[in-house]
Amino acid sequence: MKLLFKIILAVFTLLPITKISFANDDTLIVWNRGGWGEWVVEGFNKKMEAEGRALRATSTLNPEFVLKFNAAMSSGERIDIVAMGTNDLPNYAAMGALTDITDFVTGFDYFDNLNPIHLKQGTLDGRYYAIPNAADVSGFVYNKKLMPTPPKDWAEMLSMCKDFAAKDQIMIAWPTKNPGGMRFTGLPMAWANGGSYTSDDGKTAQFNHPKNIEWIMHYKDLYDAGCVPENVSVWDWGDKQDGFLAGDIAMIGTGNFLMNVVKDHTEKVDAGFTPFMSKDGSMTSSYVGGDGISIPVTVGNMEGAKEYLQYALSPEVQIEIYSKNGGLPVRSDLVDNNPYLTEDSKMFLVESRRGYAPYLKPYHEISEVIVTAFQRVLAGEDAQEVFDEANVTFQAILDAAN
Amino acid sequence: MNFVRKEKIIFVLMVSPALLLLSVFFIWPLFNSFWISFHTWPMFGKPKWVGLDNYIYTLNDPRFWETLKFTTIYTFTATPMLFIVALITALLCNVRTWGTTFFRAMYFLPVVLSFATASYIWLWLYSELYGIIIYVLELFGFGGPDKNLNVWTTPTSGLWAVNTMVTWKFSGIQMIILIAGLQAIRDDYNEASTLMGASRWQTIWHVTLPLLRPSIALCLILCIAGGYQAYEQFLIMTQGGPQGATRTILMHTTDMGFTWFKLGPAASVGIFVMVIIFVLTAIQLRLFKPH
Numbered sequence: 153m154k155l156l157f158k159i160i161l162a163v164f165t166l167l168p169i170t171k172i173s174f175a176n177d178d179t180l181i182v183w184n185r186g187g188w189g190e191w192v193v194e195g196f197n198k199k200m201e202a203e204g205r206a207l208r209a210t211s212t213l214n215p216e217f218v219l220k221f222n223a224a225m226s227s228g229e230r231i232d233i234v235a236m237g238t239n240d241l242p243n244y245a246a247m248g249a250l251t252d253i254t255d256f257v258t259g260f261d262y263f264d265n266l267n268p269i270h271l272k273q274g275t276l277d278g279r280y281y282a283i284p285n286a287a288d289v290s291g292f293v294y295n296k297k298l299m300p301t302p303p304k305d306w307a308e309m310l311s312m313c314k315d316f317a318a319k320d321q322i323m324i325a326w327p328t329k330n331p332g333g334m335r336f337t338g339l340p341m342a343w344a345n346g347g348s349y350t351s352d353d354g355k356t357a358q359f360n361h362p363k364n365i366e367w368i369m370h371y372k373d374l375y376d377a378g379c380v381p382e383n384v385s386v387w388d389w390g391d392k393q394d395g396f397l398a399g400d401i402a403m404i405g406t407g408n409f410l411m412n413v414v415k416d417h418t419e420k421v422d423a424g425f426t427p428f429m430s431k432d433g434s435m436t437s438s439y440v441g442g443d444g445i446s447i448p449v450t451v452g453n454m455e456g457a458k459e460y461l462q463y464a465l466s467p468e469v470q471i472e473i474y475s476k477n478g479g480l481p482v483r484s485d486l487v488d489n490n491p492y493l494t495e496d497s498k499m500f501l502v503e504s505r506r507g508y509a510p511y512l513k514p515y516h517e518i519s520e521v522i523v524t525a526f527q528r529v530l531a532g533e534d535a536q537e538v539f540d541e542a543n544v545t546f547q548a549i550l551d552a553a554n
Numbered sequence: 555m556n557f558v559r560k561e562k563i564i565f566v567l568m569v570s571p572a573l574l575l576l577s578v579f580f581i582w583p584l585f586n587s588f589w590i591s592f593h594t595w596p597m598f599g600k601p602k603w604v605g606l607d608n609y610i611y612t613l614n615d616p617r618f619w620e621t622l623k624f625t626t627i628y629t630f631t632a633t634p635m636l637f638i639v640a641l642i643t644a645l646l647c648n649v650r651t652w653g654t655t656f657f658r659a660m661y662f663l664p665v666v667l668s669f670a671t672a673s674y675i676w677l678w679l680y681s682e683l684y685g686i687i688i689y690v691l692e693l694f695g696f697g698g699p700d701k702n703l704n705v706w707t708t709p710t711s712g713l714w715a716v717n718t719m720v721t722w723k724f725s726g727i728q729m730i731i732l733i734a735g736l737q738a739i740r741d742d743y744n745e746a747s748t749l750m751g752a753s754r755w756q757t758i759w760h761v762t763l764p765l766l767r768p769s770i771a772l773c774l775i776l777c778i779a780g781g782y783q784a785y786e787q788f789l790i791m792t793q794g795g796p797q798g799a800t801r802t803i804l805m806h807t808t809d810m811g812f813t814w815f816k817l818g819p820a821a822s823v824g825i826f827v828m829v830i831i832f833v834l835t836a837i838q839l840r841l842f843k844p845h
Contacts, residue, residue, distance in 0.1 A: 218813050222597070222812055225597055247597045247598065248598040249598065329795050383682070386796060449598065514814060520617075520809075523798070524798040527798075
């Protein structure tokens, strides 16, 4: 009995140390940062089952994705597939965490049909480390019950804002506490206006671009006019989205994924979608984000992982999972005969080829710099001074990373 | 086996579990942090020795100074709040009368909660929509009909809101330390003071507090060391905002190390914080050294 106890104790003590894994070649360990990936895993497993094969994907959904992925990779944990935000891809490719899949990706028949903006995020020095997968493209959503037609330019936006304020109603909210949200739905207004975030190679900060400042001053004008929630600097993404879905806010910046969400809120919301526009309304832009899928260098089942990547780009996923649920296909050859694309989806699709995705290695490190700058301007500080100061810090971070 | 040798073996056996834990969870990580702070530590591949570069990077990083400044302000505002509340409750709960035990238990109760739980409770209390604190403040004329009161919109109100929560959460443990100190003071000192005509306040100031020095020192050391390690309360309640003005040095270190994966500079920040806590503790020990 004592001997048995000792053996059990020894096995359980040594298991974690020896990194014995129960995963085998019939398993694919998939890490997802968000919900799209869960649906792909589910679809993949159904396909394997239908084909009578033993291969199964197991999904790990991680709300604190970056922290946990960093810890897992640095400890050498086996991960076969990772679906992460496209903005994170340049950094992980540079850190050597992702497998070079150039030959595999360029071998796809539909390679030329993949969204080039999305595709670029998974590259490093001309090599490919990820495939584009679920596209999240930003734009405005407005509630036709509160705002029958959206503003066409900034002057009209300000004029409508004053009307809303006079009725003590909220017209618009960009929550400046939320760095991802400000980048995804705020900066495209500046880009449409001719502004930029960095140089194309991501090495020179251009945060204090005059057109960026023009946009933040426009937001400050809206804020001062009284149609923006007074405490918007402590609002998060959820606050503005909940407010919109409750019928309390007429217009917010969002992404194509909201097309699916608003279907459950028709009592309060009759949603329309429109792109972010320049000052005179002649130009539009958007943030082309979403998920990219990669094979980490700690992969244990390379063949299974490649099969998963192919499945993620197949019509089964791009049409029957993503397009059906408010997503957008990342392959242009899956647009024409796609039965699920609405007029709104097509607007987002156009923007997905016209928009922009900053190629930045220190993506998260810059977050604090930009939200602080937005909040300081809303609090009444001089925009030029604040953005100049932020640009210096931004550049220092880029210099250290490049 | 002679008695002395047997005693030595028992001593080693008794001490070794604690020593082992201390070595694994404190001494080894400490030396490892020192080692990492002199390297560029990549996710993959070999670390590269960079000498003092990480320390120079940290000293030139405005975010280090901003977060250090905020953490210092927090530490030196929360510490007096905490200590004064703990001292008052300790003096009150040291009186031998009906209900003292009940109040001791009540004041100590928040200590058993985790920091995260306490932070969420107080977030709810501070909610601008249904928080009772905001409701009471509005009754006293703060905010107004056209202006919702939200304590998180300015760094100063955010800081005091967190300080209040921390005082509620930690004054109980400080109270217990001070009560233990108070009960170690012999009654005849207080009686002698009273016989010599000292008022209650004079007795506290000239007799009780000087004799309480070791307990006060322990309370202040714990407060100041804890202040420089502030993390969960700000992560949950302010998330470092607004304007990044309530980010603590530990939030900066965590972001630097685990989100931005700059382990070398993060380790150097950790070493700086350790040195600051060490120096402040040494100063306090000297100041509160028994006469």
